[in-house]
Amino acid sequence: MLQVENLTVYYKTLRGYVRALERATFTVADGEIMGLAGESGCGKTTLGHSIIYLRPPMNYIEGRVVLDGQELPIWDMERMREFRYRHVSLIPQYAMNALNPTRKIGKMIAELLESREMNYDEILPELKRRLDLVQLSHDVLKMYPIELSGGMKQRTVMVVSTLLNPSLLIADEITSALDVSTQKAVCEMLVEFRDRGFVKSTIIITHDISILYQIADSILVMYAGQLSEKAPTETIFRDARHPYTQMLIGSLPKVGVRYQEERLRGIPGSPPQLLDPPPGCRFRDRCPVAFDRCVEVPPFLEISPGHFVACWRAY
Amino acid sequence: MLSLERVTKIYRLGAFGLKKLVAVRDVSFEIGEREIVSLIGESGSGKSTIGKLILRLIPLTSGTIRFEGMDISAMNSRCLKDYYRKVQGVFQDPFASFNPIFKADRIFRMVHDEFYPKMGAREWSEKVEGALRAVGLNPPDVLNKFPHQLSGGQLQRFLVARALLLDIRLLVADEIISMLDASTRVDVLNLLADLRARGLSILFITHDLSLGYYISDRAIILYRGRIAEMGPTERVYNRPLHPYTEMLMESVPRLDRKWEEEIRVEREGDAAISAVAGCVYAGRCPKAMDICTQQEPELREAETGHFVACWAK
Ligand SMILES: Nc1ncnc2c1ncn2[C@@H]1O[C@H](COP(=O)(O)OP(=O)(O)OP(=O)(O)O)[C@@H](O)[C@H]1O
Ligand SMILES: Nc1ncnc2c1ncn2[C@@H]1O[C@H](COP(=O)(O)OP(=O)(O)OP(=O)(O)O)[C@@H](O)[C@H]1O
Ligand code: SF4
């Protein structure tokens, strides 16, 4: 189980701190697949990286990350080494394209394992079993990344990042370049890995909220560096309480809508800057139901079991 | 306005370029004035390659691409500059489009130096700020920063803003919204629709079928470098002719239905992308017949303006 308490991480810049993640408090249970959604630039990648690769210009300000009862030394890149891949694993945004084009897949995995002081030959049988499971031929080990289709690359990246059975997997936009059928295959794989116990908790960062509807147990929505709402998936779709969540869900296009007939609406306005954000609720400027109370920061409170919201209108 | 005639691109791989990879084969289509054409296909199907060929970022292996009747491969550097004034692209991986050692807004200054060297600083910065606002960015927030200080979606909108600075006629938009959240996507899509109303044509490359439907007049479905189906968007979506298109339409994640309740779609075939004798989809196709593995189906017009490459039709 992952417990994040009051996690605050800023980027240090010449003009001051960019407050990209503030007071994040949430848990991801064993077996839970949690989706993480929110406006572009709201701090999703920052949150993912904070838990595993917190390095300058990211600055650890405060907070704790506890995994299976043990506190992670997230502020110490060196000490985190022993946790990466074994306990927490991250598939970064664009991991697929980041595969080294001049290295064969098998060689890359061998190097990775060596850097973790592990033996490729010992792990090979398990690696092959997992490739079988995701229906990849063992030949991929002898291929260059460029010879694989996007879906194959993404499945390879997933097999590699979960090979050591980490307790927590963070997947940042792993489906955003895939077509719908390949997306589906990759998502089914995530669920299967969870069901087989290869990973315990999973955080999927994505803009494709309709995918979260399909596979996530819960969804956490962020806005401008802060958590706005977390609830079971059904609740987010049917009974969201934060105005931002409601507007986000409302702007999803459905198949069958064309702009000539029905123009979808985004959310008017833009998010506040994070360098020196205004006090109070960060959604205030764009919120249709804001009132005088909103000049104070709304706390992230549990309004019903498992449903957390930060909005003065929701308590 | 733009036409592709039997366009093929083969990449050479390996240390001596001995291995060949056919990324795009015999692709022909046109984009008319004020037309939004969406190019849909799975990862690796050759979408970006087509976009790069149109922008002359990589050379053709064979075939011809014409813009307003002119063969773009034959353009000299003066013609080419004029071409880039009219045709611009925004590419998929925004991080790769920026040089990490320069501030991100350098891309705007380059447009200034190249195309508007005489415009004064004041007027120029107003133009830049206007373009940034049009893509939903707040100029003081994003100007004067290095690429790593901006998020993926912010960088991608920078690239769209750059294209807006020029009075372009055709925009090649490669997955420009995959990195954006739902509400920002809607804003950028509506912006594209407005630009079209002002005379712009767009090649809209996407993996997201609902967005393709929302915005485009015509849709092209690509499979392993070949056009599987092409036609008016409504027809292709509502009455798909190719088994691959049918399967895509069935796997669209929907909010009123969970995947489990649907017919299970087979996993993507395993063969690495390579040339085959018959139909490129035969290995995955539930309707495949003998001929499908022996001979490649040509793209033919099944009904007016609606083309399909499939033996079963
Ligand atoms: N190195 C950095 N220095 C300063 N600010 C940064 C840095 N990296 C990111 N930021 C800022 O922090 C904020 C959060 O960025 P982050 O990458 O976490 O967003 P995101 O939610 O993942 O967005 P996207 O959906 O576009 O990927 C953004 O406003 C971004 O501009
Ligand atoms: N520079 C290159 N050298 C060799 N092969 C390449 C090169 N660029 C692309 N390819 C290969 O060509 C094929 C088509 O790639 P392309 O990038 O056009 O696909 P795409 O449809 O844009 O995919 P995606 O949805 O993942 O962006 C892929 O198999 C890819 O690996
Ligand atoms: S706290 Fe106020 S401003 Fe913020 S979302 Fe709720 S009502 Fe709107």
Ligand SMILES: [Mg+2]
């Ligand atoms: Mg991100």
Ligand SMILES: [Mg+2]
């Ligand atoms: Mg591409």
